[in-house]
Amino acid sequence: MADVDPAEKLKELASTLASVEAVLDLDAKNTEIAELREQSADPDLWNDQARAQAVTRRLSDLESTVNKVTSIGQRLEDLGVLYELAEGEDDADTRAEADRELEALRADIGELEVRTLLNGPYDEREALVTVNAQAGGVDAADWAQMLQRMYLRWAEKHGYSTEIYETSYAEEAGIKSTTFAVKAPYAYGTLRGEHGTHRLVRISPFDNQNRRQTSFAGIDVVPVVEQSDHIDIDDGDLRIDVYRSSGPGGQGVNTTDSAVRITHLPTGIVVSCQNERSQLQNKATAMGMLQAKLLERKRQEERAELDDLRGEGTSSWGTQIRNYVLHPYQSVKDTRTGMETGNTAGVLEGDIDAFIDAEIRWMRSNERASGD
Structure with missing residues (x-):
C-alpha cells in the first residue's frame, strides 16, 4: 500500500460512496425518518402492537443505515487528514495506522454497496x-x-x-x-x-x-x-x-x-x-x-x-x-x-x-x- 498514492485511493472510495448514497437516496430516508419519529411519538401507536413494532423496526433500520453512511463519510475525511499528518511528519506508524483504516473503510463501503443490491420484495425481512x-x-x-x-x-x-x-x-x-x-x-x-x-x-x-x-x-x-x-x-x-x-x-x-x-x-x-x-x-x-x-x-x-x-x-x-x-x-x-x-x-x-x-x-x- 505504501507505494500507491493514498489520495487516489481516497478519491476512488469517495466516488464509490457517492454512488451508494445516490442509490440509497438519503434525502428520502431522512424524510421517512422524520415521519416515523412523529408516528412513534403518538401515544396511541401502541394500541396496535403489530403496527407499533413495524414502525419502530423500520425507524431503527433507517436510522442505522443513515448513521452508517454519515459515519463512513466522516471517516473518509478524517483519513485524508491522517495521511497528511503522516506525510508531513514522515511518521511510519501513523502511515501504517492510516493504511489499516483505509482497508477497513474499503470493506465497510463494499458492504454498503452490496446492501444497495438487496432490493427484492422480501429482502429486508428477517x-x-x-x-x-x-x-x-x-x-x-x-x-x-x-x-x-x-x-x-x-x-x-x-x-x-x-x-x-x-x-x-x-x-x-x-x-x-x-x-x-x-x-x-x-x-x-x-x-x-x-x-x-x-x-x-x-x-x-x-x-x-x-x-x-x-x-x-x-x-x-x-x-x-x-x-x-x-x-x-x-x-x-x-x-x-x-x-x-x-x-x-x-x-x-x-x-x-x-x-x-x-x-x-x-x-x-x-x-x-x-x-x-x-x-x-x-x-x-x-x-x-x-x-x-x-x-x-x-x-x-x-x-x-x-x-x-x-x-x-x-x-x-x-x-x-x-x-x-x-x-x-x-x-x-x-x-x-x-x-x-x-x-x-x-x-x-x-x-x-x-x-x-x-x-x-x-x-x-x-x-x-x-x-x-
Missing part, C-alpha cells in the same frame, strides 16, 4: 433458515450440525440475534434437521443465496478405516412472514402432532408433550417447534414457520410461471452450490460465483461474508439479465 442432513449417513448428520454452527457463528460475528426453533438430533452424532431465525434487517436478502445443497469431502471421523467420505446437507432460506402477507391455510389441510422435546441422544428437554409438529398435507411441508415450554407458543411459532415456507413456495411458483412465459424454463438455486473439501487439500469453492478460499477453518467458523457478497452480486446480475 430470515428463517432450515438445515437438513442429506446423503452420507452419520457424516451427513454431523455435517448438518457443522453448517448450523457456521451460520450461527456468522450471525454472532455480526451481532445478529438468532433463535433456534427446532432441532432433530441424529442417533449416533449430529442432527437430522434444524430450523432457526436470524433476526436482523435484510437477513433474508443477505442469506437467500445460501439456499441449496452444500457438499463436504473429508476423512470421516466415524470410519475406523479412515476413508474419505462425501456427504451432503441442504439449506433452505425463507423470509419471515408479516401481517401484511396473505396466506390462506385451511385447518383441514393440517395434521398437528405433539410430542416431547428431546436433546442429543434422546435426552428429554422437558417432561411435557409441548413440542409441536405441523404437516401441511397438500404440499407435504413439515415444520416443528420445541423451543418454548408452552404447547400453544410452540404451535403459534410453528404456524408462522409454515406461513413463511408457503409464502416462499408461492413466490417460486409465480417466478416459474413468468419464466415459462418467457420461454426460459424454471430456474432454481436449490442445487449443489458449494463444495467444502478438507481432504486431500483444503478448499471451499462456490460453484456459481467461482469464489474460493483455502481457509476452510475460518469458513466453518462463520467467515462467509466473501461468499455471501459474491452470490448477492451474482444473483442480482442474473435477475437483471432475466428482466426481474
Whole structure:
C-alpha cells in the first residue's frame, strides 16, 4: 500500500460512496425518518402492537443505515487528514495506522454497496433458515450440525440475534434437521443465496478405516412472514402432532408433550417447534414457520410461471452450490460465483461474508439479465 498514492485511493472510495448514497437516496430516508419519529411519538401507536413494532423496526433500520453512511463519510475525511499528518511528519506508524483504516473503510463501503443490491420484495425481512442432513449417513448428520454452527457463528460475528426453533438430533452424532431465525434487517436478502445443497469431502471421523467420505446437507432460506402477507391455510389441510422435546441422544428437554409438529398435507411441508415450554407458543411459532415456507413456495411458483412465459424454463438455486473439501487439500469453492478460499477453518467458523457478497452480486446480475 505504501507505494500507491493514498489520495487516489481516497478519491476512488469517495466516488464509490457517492454512488451508494445516490442509490440509497438519503434525502428520502431522512424524510421517512422524520415521519416515523412523529408516528412513534403518538401515544396511541401502541394500541396496535403489530403496527407499533413495524414502525419502530423500520425507524431503527433507517436510522442505522443513515448513521452508517454519515459515519463512513466522516471517516473518509478524517483519513485524508491522517495521511497528511503522516506525510508531513514522515511518521511510519501513523502511515501504517492510516493504511489499516483505509482497508477497513474499503470493506465497510463494499458492504454498503452490496446492501444497495438487496432490493427484492422480501429482502429486508428477517430470515428463517432450515438445515437438513442429506446423503452420507452419520457424516451427513454431523455435517448438518457443522453448517448450523457456521451460520450461527456468522450471525454472532455480526451481532445478529438468532433463535433456534427446532432441532432433530441424529442417533449416533449430529442432527437430522434444524430450523432457526436470524433476526436482523435484510437477513433474508443477505442469506437467500445460501439456499441449496452444500457438499463436504473429508476423512470421516466415524470410519475406523479412515476413508474419505462425501456427504451432503441442504439449506433452505425463507423470509419471515408479516401481517401484511396473505396466506390462506385451511385447518383441514393440517395434521398437528405433539410430542416431547428431546436433546442429543434422546435426552428429554422437558417432561411435557409441548413440542409441536405441523404437516401441511397438500404440499407435504413439515415444520416443528420445541423451543418454548408452552404447547400453544410452540404451535403459534410453528404456524408462522409454515406461513413463511408457503409464502416462499408461492413466490417460486409465480417466478416459474413468468419464466415459462418467457420461454426460459424454471430456474432454481436449490442445487449443489458449494463444495467444502478438507481432504486431500483444503478448499471451499462456490460453484456459481467461482469464489474460493483455502481457509476452510475460518469458513466453518462463520467467515462467509466473501461468499455471501459474491452470490448477492451474482444473483442480482442474473435477475437483471432475466428482466426481474
